[in-house]
Amino acid sequence: MSAASDSATGSSWTARLRARTLEAVPAEQALPDRQPAYVSSWIYVFGVATLAALLVVIGTGLVLSMGGPGWWHVSSLGHFVNSLHLWSVEIFFIAMVVHLWGKFWMAAWRGHRALTWMTGVVSFLASIGAAFTGYLVQTNFDSQWIASEAKDGINATGVGAFWNVLDVGQMMLWHVTLLPIGVGLVAVLHVVLVRVRGVVPPIGIATDGSVIES
Amino acid sequence: MTLLQLPPAAGVIDLNGDGAYLSWGVVQISWANVVVILVMVVVFVLALVLPFPGHARKVVPQRVPQDALPDAAPDGSPR
Numbered sequence: 502m503s504a505a506s507d508s509a510t511g512s513s514w515t516a517r518l519r520a521r522t523l524e525a526v527p528a529e530q531a532l533p534d535r536q537p538a539y540v541s542s543w544i545y546v547f548g549v550a551t552l553a554a555l556l557v558v559i560g561t562g563l564v565l566s567m568g569g570p571g572w573w574h575v576s577s578l579g580h581f582v583n584s585l586h587l588w589s590v591e592i593f594f595i596a597m598v599v600h601l602w603g604k605f606w607m608a609a610w611r612g613h614r615a616l617t618w619m620t621g622v623v624s625f626l627a628s629i630g631a632a633f634t635g636y637l638v639q640t641n642f643d644s645q646w647i648a649s650e651a652k653d654g655i656n657a658t659g660v661g662a663f664w665n666v667l668d669v670g671q672m673m674l675w676h677v678t679l680l681p682i683g684v685g686l687v688a689v690l691h692v693v694l695v696r697v698r699g700v701v702p703p704i705g706i707a708t709d710g711s712v713i714e715s
Numbered sequence: 716m717t718l719l720q721l722p723p724a725a726g727v728i729d730l731n732g733d734g735a736y737l738s739w740g741v742v743q744i745s746w747a748n749v750v751v752i753l754v755m756v757v758v759f760v761l762a763l764v765l766p767f768p769g770h771a772r773k774v775v776p777q778r779v780p781q782d783a784l785p786d787a788a789p790d791g792s793p794r
Contacts, residue, residue: 541767541769542762542763542767543761543762543763543765543767544759544762544763546762547762591751595751595754595755595758598755599755599758599759599762602759603759603762
């Protein structure tokens with residue numbers, strides 16, 4: 502236990518929470534300034550690129566939610582923010598898929614990192630739901646077409662009674678509240694787990710960079 | 716020609732016509748999506764083969780829990 506957590510001797514819940522937090526994620530692990538040699542590769546960039554794109558997605562989404570469809574359909578600034586929202590989503594998914602491929606081929610669930618892998622899977626699936634509802638709430642002919650095509654597929658799964666893709670209001674609320682909160686919270690948990698367990702070494706390489714004898 | 720005089724992307728690609736689709740058996744996918752998938756594959760391969768800037772810089776081992784080592788023995792010692 503670190504010196505900082507040793508000072509948390511009080512019985513209050515804040516002191517206990519601080520001690521447990523520092524024990525789980527020591528400061529030098531939470532925000533490291535140096536990394537092992539094998540992290541010096543472009544393939545490790547795409548996780549951070551995904552996070553950066555997600556921040557732009559959330560930021561532009563907040564601006565769009567304040568302006569509303571009457572703004573993003575008619576004003577040039579609304580069109581611009583709408584485009585930023587779309588293209589940051591495109592970059593988000595492209596970076597996330599490349600990140601997924603990289604982690605799959607390096608078997609990144611090794612070394613008790615299964616929860617890290619699974620939170621990534623859940624975040625990916627929630628992102629697909631968020632993107633789908635985003636297409637449904639464009640409030641244009643495209644969203645009408647997508648909703649009318651999707652309703653039969655959704656009804657075939659049996660969830661149509663609870664999740665009505667023709668209901669723009671319901672889809673809007675899913676898009677701007679539940680799904681982003683779900684994606685955001687799981688993404689934060691994913692990053693914390695990466696910091697706790699560390700970046701997975703390549704197969705056959707130890708964390709100090711030495712080759713593991715088989 | 717200044718940057719502002721360049722045609723927007725929508726002017727380069729005609730977005731008013733019918734969509735172009737690849738039909739291959741039961742698979743039907745727009746060429747736009749095919750291009751995006753191919754771009755992702757190219758980016759993935761480039762990320763594997765291109766050298767990362769500052770690759771030769773000295774780096775240190777990361778501190779991780781002993782049981783987080785993929786090839787650690789049950790007692791935590793490296794195999």
